[in-house]
Amino acid sequence: MxxxxxxxxxxxxxxxxxxxxxxxxxxxxxxxxxxxxxxxxxxxSKMVLCSWCKVHVPEPDALREKGEWFCCSAHRDKYLEEKKDD
Ligand SMILES: [Zn+2]
Missing domain, CATH: 1.20.5 (Single alpha-helices involved in coiled-coils or other helix-helix interfaces)
Incomplete structure (x- = not known):
């Protein structure tokens, strides 16, 4: 049992x-x-090249400005500033 x-x-x-x-x-x-x-x-997702530091970043994370891609706003600002001087 x-x-x-x-x-x-x-x-x-x-x-x-x-x-x-x-x-x-x-x-x-x-x-x-x-x-x-x-x-x-x-x-x-597509990888794009930062026009300033040449680093590849995923398109959703990248910033687009005047036909160029950037990894961050700091690089975008630097790139645009340099272009302005030309
Ligand atoms: Zn960059």
Whole structure:
């Protein structure tokens, strides 16, 4: 009788552990799928060259001014200032 109870408890524990693992796996898989989708977006975005320091920056992060691309506003300002002097 005691043995049956112990087996029942072990079975219940294994059952709930399995359920917990399954839900954890589903969550992990969902997160991984989201990560893969998120990773593919920056790869698709174009890289542009900063006209001042010649560093490549993703287009969404770059600044555009008079047909030129810049990595930051400081470089944009420096470039425009130098052009003004010419
Ligand atoms: Zn720059």
């Amino acid at each position: 005691n043995l049956l109870l112990i087996r029942l408890i072990i079975f219940a524990v294994l059952f709930f552990a399995g359920l917990k693992l399954y839900s954890m796996y589903r969550e992990w898989k969902l997160n991984r799928d989201n990560l893969v989708e998120g990773d593919s977006q920056p790869a698709d």
